[in-house]
Amino acid sequence: xxxxxxxxxxxxxxxxxxxxxxxxxxxxxxxxxxxxxxxxxxxxxxxxxxxxxxxxxxxxxxxxxxxxxxxxxxxxxxxxxxxxxxxxxxxxxxxxxxxxxxxxxxxxxxxxxxxxxxxxxxxxxxxxxxxxxxxxxxxxxxxxxxxxxxxxxxxxxxxxxxxxxxxxxxxxxxxxxxxxxxxxxxxxxxxxxxxxxxxxxxxxxxxxxxxxxxxxxxxxxxxxxxxxxxxxxxxxxxxxxxxxxxxxxxxxxxxxxxxxxxxxxxxxxxxxxxxxxxxxxxxxxxxxxxxxxxxxxxxxxxxxxxxx
Amino acid sequence: xxxxxxxxxxxxxxxxxxxxxxxxxxxxxxxxxxxxxxxxxxxxxxxxxxxxxxxxxxxxxxxxxxxxxxxxxxxxxxxxxxxxxxxxxxxxxxxxxxxxxxxxxxxxxxxxxxxxxxxxxxxxxxxxxxxxxxxxxxxxxxxxxxxxxxxxxxxxxxxxxxxxxxxxxxxxxxxxxxxxxxxxxxxxxxxxxxxxxxxxxxxxxxxxxxxxxxxxxxxxxxxxxxxxxxxxxxxxxxxxxxxxxxxxxxxxxxxxxxxxxxxxxxxxxxxxxxxxxxxxxxxxxxxxxxxxxxxxxxxxxxxxxxxxxxxxxxxxxxxxxxxxxxxxxxxxxxxxxxxxxxxxxxxxxxxxxxxxxxxxxxxxxxxxxxxxxxxxxxxxxxxxxxxxxxxxxxxxxxxxxxxxxxxxxxxxxxxxxxxxxx
Numbered sequence: 001x002x003x004x005x006x007x008x009x010x011x012x013x014x015x016x017x018x019x020x021x022x023x024x025x026x027x028x029x030x031x032x033x034x035x036x037x038x039x040x041x042x043x044x045x046x047x048x049x050x051x052x053x054x055x056x057x058x059x060x061x062x063x064x065x066x067x068x069x070x071x072x073x074x075x076x077x078x079x080x081x082x083x084x085x086x087x088x089x090x091x092x093x094x095x096x097x098x099x100x101x102x103x104x105x106x107x108x109x110x111x112x113x114x115x116x117x118x119x120x121x122x123x124x125x126x127x128x129x130x131x132x133x134x135x136x137x138x139x140x141x142x143x144x145x146x147x148x149x150x151x152x153x154x155x156x157x158x159x160x161x162x163x164x165x166x167x168x169x170x171x172x173x174x175x176x177x178x179x180x181x182x183x184x185x186x187x188x189x190x191x192x193x194x195x196x197x198x199x200x201x202x203x204x205x206x207x208x209x210x211x212x213x214x215x216x217x218x219x220x221x222x223x224x225x226x227x228x229x230x231x232x233x234x235x236x237x238x239x240x241x242x243x244x245x246x247x248x249x250x251x252x253x254x255x256x257x258x259x260x261x262x263x264x265x266x267x268x269x270x271x272x273x274x275x276x277x278x279x280x281x282x283x284x285x286x287x288x289x290x291x292x293x294x295x296x297x298x299x300x301x302x303x304x305x306x307x308x
Numbered sequence: 309x310x311x312x313x314x315x316x317x318x319x320x321x322x323x324x325x326x327x328x329x330x331x332x333x334x335x336x337x338x339x340x341x342x343x344x345x346x347x348x349x350x351x352x353x354x355x356x357x358x359x360x361x362x363x364x365x366x367x368x369x370x371x372x373x374x375x376x377x378x379x380x381x382x383x384x385x386x387x388x389x390x391x392x393x394x395x396x397x398x399x400x401x402x403x404x405x406x407x408x409x410x411x412x413x414x415x416x417x418x419x420x421x422x423x424x425x426x427x428x429x430x431x432x433x434x435x436x437x438x439x440x441x442x443x444x445x446x447x448x449x450x451x452x453x454x455x456x457x458x459x460x461x462x463x464x465x466x467x468x469x470x471x472x473x474x475x476x477x478x479x480x481x482x483x484x485x486x487x488x489x490x491x492x493x494x495x496x497x498x499x500x501x502x503x504x505x506x507x508x509x510x511x512x513x514x515x516x517x518x519x520x521x522x523x524x525x526x527x528x529x530x531x532x533x534x535x536x537x538x539x540x541x542x543x544x545x546x547x548x549x550x551x552x553x554x555x556x557x558x559x560x561x562x563x564x565x566x567x568x569x570x571x572x573x574x575x576x577x578x579x580x581x582x583x584x585x586x587x588x589x590x591x592x593x594x595x596x597x598x599x600x601x602x603x604x605x606x607x608x609x610x611x612x613x614x615x616x617x618x619x620x621x622x623x624x625x626x627x628x629x630x631x632x633x634x635x636x637x638x639x640x641x642x643x644x645x646x647x648x649x650x651x652x653x654x655x656x657x658x659x660x661x662x663x664x665x666x667x668x669x670x671x672x673x674x675x676x677x678x679x680x681x682x683x684x685x686x687x688x689x690x691x692x693x694x695x696x697x698x699x700x701x702x703x704x705x706x707x708x709x710x711x712x713x714x715x716x717x718x719x720x721x722x723x724x725x726x727x728x729x730x
Contacts, residue, residue, distance in 0.1 A: 113706025285512030
């Protein structure tokens with residue numbers, strides 16, 4: 001096997017790592033869009049707050065002298081999910097619920113306002129500088145020849161794969177098996193009809209925001225540990241990428257969000273690996289335009305039939 | 309005040325505590341021995357307490373408060389301030405327009421230099437707001453990357469001036485045309501998409517432009533930008549203290565005046581007034597043309613438009629292109645006023661501010677947009693000491709405006725007939 005192949009394999013591995021976290025954030029966008037048809041622009045900031053919560057928990061536990069990795073991870077996930085869920089729920093309550101049923105532009109503008117507000121709130125409370133933390137999970141496997149370029153699969157990447165896989169499985173089980181999941185699907189199908197049939201649609205919408213925020217928190221914990229640096233501005237780009245992923249895969253479709261996230265992550269990694277990392281964002285937005293040109297509803301999106 | 313509202317208030321305060329206490333009360337700090345959590349100063353802790361108490365009491369007295377507000381609202385809807393359409397009161401409108409124009413022209417000669425400079429900036433935002441109003445307010449296309457066209461206009465003038473020595477008045481139409489071309493090229497594929505897809509693609513476009521400007525260092529100067537861009541001239545008369553070349557004539561020499569840097573500021577301001585008046589005039593005319601009517605019809609109902617034989621793609625494309633052209637004009641004017649441009653000035657926040665101007669003013673309403681642009685540029689200048697909290701307040705204002713007055717400050721009215729009841 002040639003060196004080129006190993007190099008390519010490494011880019012794919014990096015791409016899948018980033019792509020799976022994009023997918024986690026993208027699910028939040030796609031579920032909200034599927035049910036109430038709005039872009040939750042503040043979702044990227046929820047992810048950013050999740051990263052901050054993770055750093056707080058990890059730093060706090062380290063100060064208490066706890067160094068069991070499993071305990072640290074579980075605490076970080078649990079607390080960060082709890083806090084971002086509270087954020088997701090409150091954002092819907094404050095900024096979106098009073099606006100339901102009007103012009104479609106109005107909740108979107110409110111969401112942009114919310115996003116600016118949250119970003120600046122964190123900036124004022126925590127300062128705008130980068131906060132760094134040494135990585136907790138070090139080491140990894142190397143594949144390939146020892147003397148030439150070889151592929152590294154770090155343990156952190158493995159953790160990202162495993163956690164993402166578990167989250168997706170739990171989400172799928174929830175959506176397809178539980179009573180609440182069935183209500184979610186019914187609302188996505190036709191929210192007015194679901195309301196008539198006695199489903200508490202307000203509750204379903206709140207739950208959707210909470211699930212989206214929880215998955216964003218998972219992504220926040222994983223990515224902040226992977227990169228080891230956070231700042232109040234990282235939510236904007238991550239949110240933009242995740243939304244691109246959701247649109248790429250067909251907004252409203254959960255498998256589409258996952259597919260879109262992976263495609264986007266791999267495209268970015270390959271661009272960064274072979275051309276230049278400065279232009280990776282340009283390439284990913286270009287890809288979005290290109291795909292929408294031929295598939296106006298994304299890869300797995302259902303064509304929408306407008307009825308008069 | 310019942311028991312259930314007390315419990316609700318308690319829950320809301322606990323949620324508020326979860327949301328804010330850790331972010332405001334504690335702070336992450338990078339110390340030599342690793343990441344540490346330190347206590348934030350007392351001011352931040354006070355904010356948490358104030359916030360929690362505020363939330364508790366507003367939730368507790370939610371019912372009486374909302375009763376008061378609904379009283380105001382229903383009263384406001386009856387006698388609320390609504391601008392009559394120009395068709396209804398043409399004389400009033402003509403008088404107001406003339407008065408406003410006269411005020412605009414006399415004002416720079418009595419106001420301070422800083423105020424005139426600020427007014428120029430305001431006029432740039434007015435131009436941007438009016439341009440985006442065509443796209444968002446009239447045609448109903450959500451464009452989140454408007455700043456991209458603005459950047460195209462600014463860099464067109466910047467590059468033409470630095471590398472080829474082209475003057476402002478020559479570059480202005482070129483910048484407008486180039487921005488329009490960008491709008492056309494972007495619009496051609498994406499305008500077939502539904503509204504929300506359009507939003508994200510335009511947002512991506514704005515980011516692409518910014519990243520390109522940041523990385524094409526040989527042409528655009530990268531993050532350092534382009535500096536020492538020439539100011540506009542009056543028929544070739546320069547406003548500098550000394551002539552840039554032997555052929556150039558200076559304004560104060562020509563008219564036999566003493567040199568004063570105020571002339572330059574006032575001239576730039578007057579040029580901006582001219583451009584804004586032109587913009588208002590052109591858009592006003594367009595609105596009365598079939599194309600303008602078609603924009604609004606399309607915003608109201610695309611299917612009805614289609615069934616009446618209008619081609620939605622062409623109508624959308626025209627709105628998008630014309631909106632982009634105005635951004636191009638504003639951009640090249642911005643470059644001329646600052647004398648310096650860098651990708652920093654063309655971030656997403658700028659797009660959000662322009663969008664907020666359109667929405668705050670009342671989508672589609674020109675007077676409203678002008679008013680909103682003035683408010684949005686003057687207010688931050690007035691509240692200089694709160695500069696740090698500017699963006700925080702801005703975001704909050706966007707949310708609350710949408711909740712309380714989604715139709716904007718001065719919603720657009722059309723002459724209409726109503727059935728009389730009884």
